[in-house]
């Protein structure tokens with residue numbers, strides 16, 4: 001397909017997306033099924049444009065003075081990808097599948113200065129979140145918001161139960177040439193995504209993945225698991241285990257010793273954990289798929305670590321799910337805050353004397369992070385904060401030099417706020433509390 005025809009395809013998908021709010025991946029898949037002539041490279045290019053247009057929907061729509069799919073697609077090609085008006089004209093020339101040529105109003109929009117627009121427009125996030133972004137990042141709010149609009153890399157975690165890092169890295173980099181070791185986690189491999197028009201690394205189709213040597217996991221998520229300070233022989237309750245991403249990382253940190261108890265209020269989510277445990281060769285995980293009182297009662301006050309990967313708005317993962325940010329409502333934030341308080345309140349009962357409660361969200365909003373911890377500590381006098389970096393050090397899983405990078409993310413309660421701009425990871429909040437009474 002020529003580029004102009006790919007822009008036309010992106011406009012068609014975006015148009016459906018804006019009207020029906022279907023998840024982007026489904027919309028692109030459906031388009032691919034109906035247009036079989038498009039190769040995988042074409043589909044990657046089109047997906048990249050659709051996702052970038054959604055990431056920058058507010059700033060591009062403002063500049064174009066038009067939020068239609070067509071305005072967003074052309075605006076993104078020019079303003080985000082940096083393609084000049086002349087190059088766009090050349091793309092369109094003589095292509096029967098090209099969209100209509102640019103109007104004069106559109107040409108002005110491609111080059112309009114929007115530096116005097118409000119922060120939430122320049123930074124492409126919902127207006128009602130501007131105070132939260134200001135609070136979280138102060139004068140860096142715009143930079144942080146821009147990075148949340150970038151394209152995320154693919155990260156892998158080496159499963160040290162099955163293989164050493166060097167062997168896994170050699171095999172991965174023989175298939176995915178741009179692979180590089182992480183600056184943060186010793187067992188992490190990064191596959192950067194530098195070209196917005198290129199294909200994503202097909203990490204799940206390489207032999208190392210099939211053998212269970214590597215798992216796909218954002219490096220921020222891997223760093224969060226290190227905050228457990230997990231060491232061989234420990235008893236850990238993964239209280240919000242979901243599909244088991246953190247469970248697998250915790251299991252590997254224990255090197256198949258001790259015990260991880262995986263539980264989730266929504267047992268259906270736990271189903272996905274079984275094939276993942278098998279592929280990883282994890283033998284130290286007990287999955288508790290029943291009501292809390294029935295299956296966790298015996299664990300009260302016995303756990304070395306209770307890990308709470310709490311339900312949240314997911315604002316830290318907007319790079320990967322740009323459509324989600326425009327759907328987020330204030331009411332949803334309030335609901336998540338209530339759930340977070342419940343999770344902390346209930347989960348703390350399983351921590352033994354001297355044990356740790358680890359609270360993690362993939363959000364950058366202070367309301368879901370330090371505010372929840374401050375509220376919890378006001379009631380739970382038997383818990384005291386421990387610097388998260390100290391806890392991570394004990395796990396032995398940080399890369400050389402990681403502490404210096406993480407120190408810049410330290411805030412109230414010794415907690416860490418990772419973000420695309422600070423750590424080149426998804427946004428994660430990580431707080432460690434110790435039971436002292």
Ligand SMILES: C[S@@+](CC[C@H](N)C(=O)[O-])C[C@H]1O[C@@H](n2cnc3c(N)ncnc32)[C@H](O)[C@@H]1O
Pocket residue numbers: 239240241242243244245246247264265266269309310311312339342343
């Ligand atoms: C961020 S997800 C967990 C992701 C998972 N740890 C992973 O790494 O794949 C949060 C989970 O918390 C669960 N959850 C929601 N409310 C809860 C509650 N009150 N108690 C326990 N779990 C809850 C949700 O069902 C959801 O699976």
